[in-house]
Amino acid sequence: MESSEFTPQAARRWAELGGRSQTLLLNNVWCVTCGKTTTIVRVSGRMERDDIVLEGCCIRCDSPVARVVEGS
Ligand SMILES: [Zn+2]
Structure with a gap:
């Protein structure tokens, strides 16, 4: 990742x-514009409750694309 x-x-x-x-998470992000799974770049991350929001x-x-990584 660059400039995270x-x-x-x-x-x-x-x-x-x-x-x-x-790597799996970053390479499996849905892009509405492309209409398919893509790779997210220039990622920032923050917490929202127990989830990581990328x-x-x-x-x-x-x-712009985003992915939520659900916490346990
Ligand atoms: Zn796209």
Whole structure:
């Protein structure tokens, strides 16, 4: 990931997922504009309740995309 911006809490939770899960999550984000799964780039992360909210851009069309990683 390049130029990531995570809040401290989100960064901690994100790190706990491990690299394999992180890669899977980043490469399986739905893009409404493309109408298919894409890779999210320029990701920022924040916590919303127990969930990590990832926000960034579609690697193909640069539209804003987001993904929620549900907490346990
Ligand atoms: Zn797209």
